[in-house]
Amino acid sequence: MTDVVDDVLRLPDPVPPARRSPLPLIASVVPVLAGVGLWLATGTVMMLWFAALGPLIAAATLADGVRAARRHRRLAARDAERARRRVGAAVAERHAVERARLWQRMPDVLGALDQVWRPMAGRGEQLVVGRGPRPSTVRVEGGGDDAASGAVRATAAVIDDAPVCVPLRDGIAVVGPAPLARAVRRALVLQLCLMLPPDRVRVVADGTEEWMRRLPHAEAGASLTVALAAEEPGDAALVLVEPGAAAPPRCGAVLTLTGLDRARLTHDGVDTSVRTEAISAGQAAALAEALRERAREAFGAHGGTVALAEIADRSPAAGDGLDVVVGAARGIPYRLDLVADGPHAVVAGVTGSGKSALLTTWITALCLRYPTDRVTFLLADFKGGTAFDALTGLPHVTGVITDLDAGGAARALESLRAELRRREAAIVAAGAHDITGTDLPRLVIIVDEFAALSAAHPDLIDLFTDIAARGRALGMHLILGTQRAAGTFREALLANCPLRISLRVTDPADSRALLGGPEAAALSGAREERGTALVKRGQDAAARRVRIALASPALVAEAVSGARGPVPRRPWLPALPELMPLAELAGDGVVLGLADEPEAQRQVPVVLDGRGLGVVGRAGSGRTTVLDAVAAQSHRCVRVGADPEAAWDAVCALETAPPSGAVLVDDLDALLSRFPPEYAHEFAERIERIIHTTRVPVVVTAQRTGGAVGRLLDLLPQRAILAVASRADFAAAGGDARDWRDGLPPGRGIMGGRLVQFALPSRDRAEVRAVSATPTVWTPRAGTTAVIAAAGVAQRRLIAAATAAGARALSVEEAAADPTAPVAGGTCVVVGDGEQWQRSWRVLQTIRADGELVVDAASAADYRVLTGDRALLPYVLPGRARAWRIDDAGVAARVVVG
Known part of the structure; x- marks a missing residue:
C-alpha cells in the first residue's frame, strides 16, 4: 500500500x-x-x-x-x-x-480508546458526528468526457465511510427521540473527552445525566468550555432538541436522527447522510470513571492536599529571578517566577477558596530559597488583620499593615513613595539601568483584599498604579489579592499585572476579568477542592490548573531558623510615639513637636513661626499642653487665662506694654462666649491689634472656629488641628478633609498637612508674666465721693462700706438741699441711683471736679448716661460685689465693695 x-x-x-x-x-x-x-x-x-x-x-x-x-x-x-x-x-x-x-486523526469513541489524550495538531477543533461521505484529497485527471471516466473521477472525489466532522465551535444540536438522542450525545461528549485532556476542555453538564459529573472534564481549568444546555455560556454548545422544535441559534450544525444508527447532518446549507455512534448510560459511566482515574494518575489526586515541605525548592538560587515551587500541576511541581512571569500578580478568590493560604505558601517558598538581601516583603492585610500572623517572625518580612490601624496603614503605604525615590536614586548613583546593577533587595508588596484597601484609601490607587508601571526596573513587585476582580482594578494597573491566578470565584465576570473566560467560576466549592487555582502567565494562551501546596507551621519555622542574610531595611520609619517629651526634641527656636513625613521617610521637629500659631481641638485633645510647651521655652511669656476679668486686664495691659515673650490665649472661643457682646467684640479687636503690632508669637487655642475666632486664627501663619469630632469639623477648622484622622491620641494633630505629635513639657513651668492683680477693696478717699448705685442691696453695701471706713453717707437729695453738707468736713459719700443723679446733675459735676466717682457694676448704663463716656469700663463679672472707681483724671479701676 x-x-x-x-x-x-x-x-x-x-x-x-x-x-x-x-x-x-x-x-x-x-x-x-x-x-x-x-x-x-x-x-x-x-x-x-x-x-x-x-x-x-x-x-x-x-x-x-x-x-x-x-x-x-x-x-x-x-x-x-x-x-x-x-x-x-x-x-x-x-x-x-x-x-x-x-480516522487516526479524528477518531470516534471506539477509535479514541487507543489514543486517549494523545496530542495531535488540530485535535479537538472538529467533532466526528458519524460515518459517511466526505470530500477526498485523491485527485484523478485525464480521460475523456465519457461516462466511465467521469464515474472514476467522481468516485475519487468522495471518500465513503469516512469521519464526517463539524467544527466544535459551530455548535451541534441533536434532534430525535430522547433516549436515542441522549445515546448519540453521550458518544459525542465522550469522544471529545477522550481526545482532549481536562486542562484543555471543560464540559458544563445540563444536569440530566449524573455520569457527566464524574468526568474530570466537568471541573474548571480549561481554555475551552462546552455547554450541554442551550442557556449555559460556553465556547461551544452540544445540546438536545426535541423533534419538531427549533435548534438554538448558537448551533450551526443539526444532526437529525432518522434511525437507530442513521441521521441526516445539516451544516452550511448541505445535507449529508451519516451513520451515528451511540453509547449507553452504563458504558458512559464506566468510561467517565476510567477517565477520572487516568486524570488522577496524570494530574494528581483531585481533592488531595499537596505539602509544600515535600516539593519546595530549597536550593540556592542563581540569577536575578524569584523562581519557586508553589504547587503541583499534572502531578509535577509547578513553578512561578515573579520576575519573569510578572513582575506583578493578581490573585482572586472568594472567602474559603484558599487565597490567604496561597499567599502564605508563596511567601514561605521565597523565604526558603532566597536570603534577605535578595527579597523582602511588605504585607498588607485588609480583611481582618490576622491573615499573615504566621509570617510575622520571618526575617524577610519588614512589616505587616492591617486595616485595624487605618492611620498607620495609610502612613506605611505613603512611605512607599519615598521608597520609589530612594531606589531611583540608588540606581542612578550606581550608573545602572535597573535594580540588577545595585545591591538593593527586591521588595514584594502583598495585599490581601485590595478592594478593601482601595476603598479605605482611594488616593493610594495612583501609588499602586505607579509601582506597577515602574516596579520591574526598581525591584518592587505587587501581589494583589481580591475577592472580586471585576471593577476592582484600573485598566492601567491590571495591564501591568500579567501574572493572573484565580481560585474559585462566584461571578463569571470576575473570571473573565483575569483569565479571559468563565472557567474560574466553575471551580468546585467543595472543601476538598480548596486550593485549586487557575494560573495564567503573560505568555500562556490558556490558564493552567494548579493544586496550590500548603505551608505548614513547621515549614514556616524552618524558613525562620534557616533564613540567611542581614536584617533588612524597613521601607518606613516607626510610628510617632504617643508621648513626645520636650527634652528629647532639639531645634532652632521654639519646638512644638515631631512631624511625621512618611513620603520622605523622615521625622523632623516642628518649630513655632515667629508670628504665631492657632490650635484647634476638642476637649481633652491637648490644646493646653501645646501652650505649656511654648511657655516652657519662652522667656516671660504672657498667658491669658479663662477668667474674663483677668483676661480683659491682660489684653489691656499688652496694648500699653508690649510683651517680651510669647502671648498665649487658651480657649479663645469659650472666653469670648463669657463676655457680653460689646465686650467680646472689643476683646477680639484688641487681640487682633496685638497680633498685628507685637513682634512676639501669639498662640491661640479654641474648640470652634466660628465668627471672630475664625478671623483671628486666619491672621496666624500656622495652624494645628488636634482631635475633633468629625471630618466636617476638621474641614471647618481649616484642614483638608483628606487629612482627617479619627481617634487621634491627646497631643497629636495635623499641622501643614503633616501628622505631628506635640511635645509634652516637664512639670517645671516657665516664668509667666502676671498682668493683672486682684481688685483692691474700696475705701472712700478723703473729701467727697459720688456713688452711682441702684437702690437696694447695692446702695446698702456701698453705704455700709463707707460707714465702716468712718465716712459720712448722704443721699443725693440731702446733698442737693444743703450744698455745704458734703464739704462740711471729713470724708463724705453721696449715694444715689441714676435718676436721682440726673435730677441733681450739678451736684455730681461739683463733686467730680475735686473728688472721685464710684459706679456699682450693675449701673454702667447710668454712668454712660450721666457722663456721656462711651468707653468700656474694665470688665467685671456680675454678682461679685464689684464696682468701678473713676478718679478725677477719668481713669477707671475695678474695686471690690465690702
Missing part, C-alpha cells in the same frame, strides 16, 4: 479515431480505361470485364479500411478500460490510506 495519497492519478487520454482510407481513384479508373481501350481495340466484350475491376478494387479497399478502424476502436476501448480499472484500484487504495489517516 502506497504512503503517497496526494499525487495526481491520470487516466489515459481518449484514442483518436482511425483515419479512413482514401478512395483509390487512380487504381479504380485505370482498369476501367484499360478495359474500355481493349474493348475498342479488339471489339471483344470480354475486355469490358476488365473495366469492372476498378470499382471492385475501390470497394475492397474501402471495406478493408472500415475493418481496420473497427479493430483499432476495440483495442483502444480495451486499453482505456484497463487504465480505468488500474486508476480505480489506485483510488480505492488511496482512499483506504486516507480513510485510515482520517
Whole structure:
C-alpha cells in the first residue's frame, strides 16, 4: 500500500479515431480505361470485364479500411478500460490510506480508546458526528468526457465511510427521540473527552445525566468550555432538541436522527447522510470513571492536599529571578517566577477558596530559597488583620499593615513613595539601568483584599498604579489579592499585572476579568477542592490548573531558623510615639513637636513661626499642653487665662506694654462666649491689634472656629488641628478633609498637612508674666465721693462700706438741699441711683471736679448716661460685689465693695 495519497492519478487520454482510407481513384479508373481501350481495340466484350475491376478494387479497399478502424476502436476501448480499472484500484487504495489517516486523526469513541489524550495538531477543533461521505484529497485527471471516466473521477472525489466532522465551535444540536438522542450525545461528549485532556476542555453538564459529573472534564481549568444546555455560556454548545422544535441559534450544525444508527447532518446549507455512534448510560459511566482515574494518575489526586515541605525548592538560587515551587500541576511541581512571569500578580478568590493560604505558601517558598538581601516583603492585610500572623517572625518580612490601624496603614503605604525615590536614586548613583546593577533587595508588596484597601484609601490607587508601571526596573513587585476582580482594578494597573491566578470565584465576570473566560467560576466549592487555582502567565494562551501546596507551621519555622542574610531595611520609619517629651526634641527656636513625613521617610521637629500659631481641638485633645510647651521655652511669656476679668486686664495691659515673650490665649472661643457682646467684640479687636503690632508669637487655642475666632486664627501663619469630632469639623477648622484622622491620641494633630505629635513639657513651668492683680477693696478717699448705685442691696453695701471706713453717707437729695453738707468736713459719700443723679446733675459735676466717682457694676448704663463716656469700663463679672472707681483724671479701676 502506497504512503503517497496526494499525487495526481491520470487516466489515459481518449484514442483518436482511425483515419479512413482514401478512395483509390487512380487504381479504380485505370482498369476501367484499360478495359474500355481493349474493348475498342479488339471489339471483344470480354475486355469490358476488365473495366469492372476498378470499382471492385475501390470497394475492397474501402471495406478493408472500415475493418481496420473497427479493430483499432476495440483495442483502444480495451486499453482505456484497463487504465480505468488500474486508476480505480489506485483510488480505492488511496482512499483506504486516507480513510485510515482520517480516522487516526479524528477518531470516534471506539477509535479514541487507543489514543486517549494523545496530542495531535488540530485535535479537538472538529467533532466526528458519524460515518459517511466526505470530500477526498485523491485527485484523478485525464480521460475523456465519457461516462466511465467521469464515474472514476467522481468516485475519487468522495471518500465513503469516512469521519464526517463539524467544527466544535459551530455548535451541534441533536434532534430525535430522547433516549436515542441522549445515546448519540453521550458518544459525542465522550469522544471529545477522550481526545482532549481536562486542562484543555471543560464540559458544563445540563444536569440530566449524573455520569457527566464524574468526568474530570466537568471541573474548571480549561481554555475551552462546552455547554450541554442551550442557556449555559460556553465556547461551544452540544445540546438536545426535541423533534419538531427549533435548534438554538448558537448551533450551526443539526444532526437529525432518522434511525437507530442513521441521521441526516445539516451544516452550511448541505445535507449529508451519516451513520451515528451511540453509547449507553452504563458504558458512559464506566468510561467517565476510567477517565477520572487516568486524570488522577496524570494530574494528581483531585481533592488531595499537596505539602509544600515535600516539593519546595530549597536550593540556592542563581540569577536575578524569584523562581519557586508553589504547587503541583499534572502531578509535577509547578513553578512561578515573579520576575519573569510578572513582575506583578493578581490573585482572586472568594472567602474559603484558599487565597490567604496561597499567599502564605508563596511567601514561605521565597523565604526558603532566597536570603534577605535578595527579597523582602511588605504585607498588607485588609480583611481582618490576622491573615499573615504566621509570617510575622520571618526575617524577610519588614512589616505587616492591617486595616485595624487605618492611620498607620495609610502612613506605611505613603512611605512607599519615598521608597520609589530612594531606589531611583540608588540606581542612578550606581550608573545602572535597573535594580540588577545595585545591591538593593527586591521588595514584594502583598495585599490581601485590595478592594478593601482601595476603598479605605482611594488616593493610594495612583501609588499602586505607579509601582506597577515602574516596579520591574526598581525591584518592587505587587501581589494583589481580591475577592472580586471585576471593577476592582484600573485598566492601567491590571495591564501591568500579567501574572493572573484565580481560585474559585462566584461571578463569571470576575473570571473573565483575569483569565479571559468563565472557567474560574466553575471551580468546585467543595472543601476538598480548596486550593485549586487557575494560573495564567503573560505568555500562556490558556490558564493552567494548579493544586496550590500548603505551608505548614513547621515549614514556616524552618524558613525562620534557616533564613540567611542581614536584617533588612524597613521601607518606613516607626510610628510617632504617643508621648513626645520636650527634652528629647532639639531645634532652632521654639519646638512644638515631631512631624511625621512618611513620603520622605523622615521625622523632623516642628518649630513655632515667629508670628504665631492657632490650635484647634476638642476637649481633652491637648490644646493646653501645646501652650505649656511654648511657655516652657519662652522667656516671660504672657498667658491669658479663662477668667474674663483677668483676661480683659491682660489684653489691656499688652496694648500699653508690649510683651517680651510669647502671648498665649487658651480657649479663645469659650472666653469670648463669657463676655457680653460689646465686650467680646472689643476683646477680639484688641487681640487682633496685638497680633498685628507685637513682634512676639501669639498662640491661640479654641474648640470652634466660628465668627471672630475664625478671623483671628486666619491672621496666624500656622495652624494645628488636634482631635475633633468629625471630618466636617476638621474641614471647618481649616484642614483638608483628606487629612482627617479619627481617634487621634491627646497631643497629636495635623499641622501643614503633616501628622505631628506635640511635645509634652516637664512639670517645671516657665516664668509667666502676671498682668493683672486682684481688685483692691474700696475705701472712700478723703473729701467727697459720688456713688452711682441702684437702690437696694447695692446702695446698702456701698453705704455700709463707707460707714465702716468712718465716712459720712448722704443721699443725693440731702446733698442737693444743703450744698455745704458734703464739704462740711471729713470724708463724705453721696449715694444715689441714676435718676436721682440726673435730677441733681450739678451736684455730681461739683463733686467730680475735686473728688472721685464710684459706679456699682450693675449701673454702667447710668454712668454712660450721666457722663456721656462711651468707653468700656474694665470688665467685671456680675454678682461679685464689684464696682468701678473713676478718679478725677477719668481713669477707671475695678474695686471690690465690702
